Structure formats: C-alpha cells, structure tokens
Amino acid sequence: MPMVLGQNQYGKAETRVVRVRRDTERHEVKDLNVGVALSGDLSDTHLTGGNDKVLPTDTMKNTVFAFAREHGIDSAEAYGIRLARHFVESQPSITRARIRIEEYPWNRITSAPGRDRFVGADEIRHSFVRDGSETRTTEIVWEHGRARVISGLQDLVVMNTTASEFRGYLKDRYTTLQEAYDRILATRVSARWRFSFDACAGASEPDWERSYTQARRHLLEAFAETYSHSLQQSLYAMADRVLTHRHEVDEVRLSLPNKHHFLVDMEQLGINNDKEVYYAADRPYGLIEGTVHREGVTPLIPVD
Template sequence: MPMVLGQNQYGKAENRIVRVRRDGTRHEVKDLNVSVALSGDLADTHFTGGNAEVLPTDTTKNTVYAFAQEHGVTSAEDFGVLLARHFVDSQPTITRARIRIEEYTWNRIATPDSRNRFIGADELQHSFVRDGAETRTSEIVYDGSQFQIISGLSGLVVMNTTASEFWGYIKDRYTTLQEAYDRILATEVNARWRFSWSGDELAPVNFERSYAQVKRHLLEAFAETYSYSLQQTLFAMGNRVLNNRPEIDEIRLSLPNKHHFLVDLSPFGQKNDNEVYFAADRPYGLIEGTVHREGVTPVIPVD
C-alpha cells in the first residue's frame, strides 16, 4: 500500500528578539518570541531531499530581525502580518505562512521623586521591570528559643536599555567578547534576606511592608546605578536594602545575566544602531553574592 505525505510545514521556531526604540532619553521596548511555519509545494524535499523549493529556516530567522529594523514593531499583530505576507508573496512555492508571537510586556520602574539621580529627571525612561508577578518566598526556623526568618523573591525580571558598560576585563587567547560601552543590562532578580528579629522580646516586624519596601529598593537601585559590571549592580542593590531597612541583617542576591546581543544586519545593508537584539537564554553568566552588616556573620546558605 503506497504511503501519502500529509500536512507538513517547516520554519524557525522561537526567534527571540528585542526591539528598542530610542527617542531621546525615553526608550520603548518590544520583546517578542516569534515562530515561523511555512507550507506549500514542498513534496519533493520530503521524497528526494531536493531543496530547490525550500527557503532555508535560517533565512526566515534573518527576515524576522531585518524586518524589526526596517519596519519597527508597532504591535505583534502588525509585525506578524508583515512577515506572513512577505513569505507567501515573495516565494512561489510557499502558499501558507503561520506566524506565532509571544510578547513579554515591560513597565517602567517608578520612583517617588527624581532627586540625586545620575542623569536627572529622565533617568528611569530606560529602566524596565517585566510584567508577571515574582514569586515571594519565606523560610521560618524555630528551635524552641528563637526564630530565624529568611524572606525573599524570585523571578523579578528587570532591564536597563542603556547606562551599562563592560570593558577593561582580562583578555587571553580564548577571549572573543568585544568591549561594550553602551549595552542592555538585564537580569532576573533572585534574592533572600534575613531579619534581625529572632523572638517576641524584640520589636515586631511588619513583614508585608518590609517586603514591599525591599522590592522597591532593589528596583530603584537597579534603575539608578550606572553599571560597569553586574557585580557592581549587585552590591548597589544589596547595599541600598540594608541602608534603608534596619530590620534586615543580610541579603543574598543571585543575578543571571540575561544576555542581549546586537544582531549583525550588515549582510542585509542595514545599520543596527543599538535597536535590534537577540535575547539569548543560555548559556548565561551568573553573578551571586551576599551583602551584610559589618560584624554580622552571614548565615543564608549558598546554593
């Protein structure tokens, strides 16, 4: 009995793209995960391996990035329409294009005022926190005489679209990383902090207010620090929490560097002026450290 080729499609899935629109100091961000699936007169490649009718999946990936630069991204829907029309109208063997897009929304990091900022009143126009609630954590240990309380949060994704550099590092014969003098700095904040409160004989802690304020200080420190390394930002965040929250003795931070690499658009005759990025998910740098008060022995375990 002969076999029949049924429905089939091919393409490039999960093209992670971040498009930054830079209007002066105010930046706008579109963060998309774009998947392309193409169908059409493609039987020959299945039967014989002949690729004369096949548009390479790598080309579909390049098209996503090139269109983001050339046309911008006003909405996920508009961007998907442009891509789908292009693939079908430009390729005689492609009769159907399916574009699936996930969009990750970013909100600006807000602070109560603009005093003592490093570039004035507009400094938070490039600082963002991604929508989607972080996970709040707590660990309470009691040995019959005293408590140890460690609170925390995980999955708080933040990004600065400028005000970050990385240069002057060690270089050996295996080093290929280029120095950066204006880069995206993005991370997922995972933090745990230990309270000084250990029993009823001490003044009680308003844990709800404390959590809200710790989160606020973490966000503000991230936004307001002109960063030359993620390590510097880590210490600034921990230092700010301890300076403002006397009920906390130590804080441990784990900050994966969510790398954003500029896409080389020169093969398509386009200039990429820090606008179109590939958002890589792995491998990633992982920066970790504890900030504690002088004289305090840190006890939060290292993972």
C-alpha cells in the same frame, strides 16, 4: 499500498527578538518570541530531497530581525501580519504562513515621588521590569526557641537599555569578547534577605507586607539608578540600598544571571542596525552572586 504525504510544515521556532526604540524621549521596548511555520508546494523536498522550493529557516530568522529593524514593532499583531504576508507573497512555493508570537511586557521602573535619584533625571526612561515575572518567597526556621526569617523573591526580570558598560577586564589568548561602552544590562533577580527579628527577645514583628514591598522597590530603584560598569557593581548597589533603608534587614544575598542581549549583525543583509534590534540569548550565561551584610553581623543565609 502506496503511501501518501499528508499535511506538513516547516519553520523557525522561538526566535527571540528585542526591539528598542531610542528615537523618543523615553526608550520603548518590545520583547517577542517569534515562531514561523510555512506550508505549500513542498512534496518534492520530502520525497526526493529537492530543496529548490525551500526557504531556509535561517532566512526566516534573519527576516524576523530585519522586519523589526526596518518596520519596527508597533504591535505583535501588525508585525506578525507583515511577516506572514511577506513569506507567502515573496515565495511562489509557499501558500501558508503561520506566525506565533509570545510578547513579554516590560513596565518602566519608577522612583518614589519627591526623592532625588542617584544619576539624574534620565535613568528612569531606560529602566524596565518585566510584568508578572517574580515569585515572592520566605523561609522560617524555628530552632531552640528562636525564629530565623529569610524572605525574598525570585525571577524578577529587569533591564536597563543603556547606562551600562563592561570593559577593562582580564584578557588572555582565549578572550574574544569585545569591550562594551554602552550595552543592554538585563538580569533575573533572585534575592533573599534575613531579618534581625528575634521572637525570643520579645520584639514586635516587622510589618512583613510593607517590608517586602519596600525591599522590592529599593532593589528596583538601585538597579535603575546605578550607572553600571559591571553586574557585580549593580549587585552591591542593590543590596546596599535595601540595608540602608530597611533597618529590620541584616543581610542580603543576590543571584543575578546575566541575560545577554547581543546586537544582531545585519551587515550582510545591507541593513544598518544602530543598537535597536537584539537577540536575547538563553544560555550559556554569566552568573553573579554575592552577600552584603551589616558590619559585625554573621552571615547566615545559606549558599545554594
């Protein structure tokens, strides 16, 4: 009994494209995960290995980036329609294109009303926090009649689209990284802070809800307002801000993976990409960790 090739498709999955609009007073960010699947007259490819009707998946990836640069991303829907239509209308062998898009929204980081910001009036226009990303955490250890409370958050994703550099670092014969004078700085914040509260001392409990809200706010403000020469510098500024403004906290530990955004090279496509379209890399990544505590205080937050 002969075999029959049934429904089939091929494509490029999970192309992460980040589009930054810099031609407005405030930067605008669109962060998408794009999947492309194409179907059509592709039987020969499966049966004989002929590739004369196959558009390479690498070309699909390049098209995703190129359309983000040439046409912009006003909405995921409009962008997806434009891509799908292009693949079908530009390739006679392709009769169906499916575009699936996940969009990761970013909210602008705002400072407290009426407070002077560290680096002037512009930094809030390029600092973002991704919606619904973080999880609040707390750990309580009661031992020998005393309570140790460590609260925090994890997976708080933040990004500055400018005001970040990385240069002047050590170089050896294995170093290929180019110095960056204006880069995207993004990270997924995991933070823990230890309270000075001691139940045995008879002290009243802190306002836990307000303390969390304010600690989170100070982490975000410090990230947004620090002109960063390294992620280490941002880490210290964030922890220092919490300790300066939240007197019930004695120690802050931060873990900041560097969520790399690499500028897509479109020179071979004949397209000028002037710091607008980036590839959001998943791994490997740099991981910056550190603890900041008050002078005279013994650090107690365990290192993972």
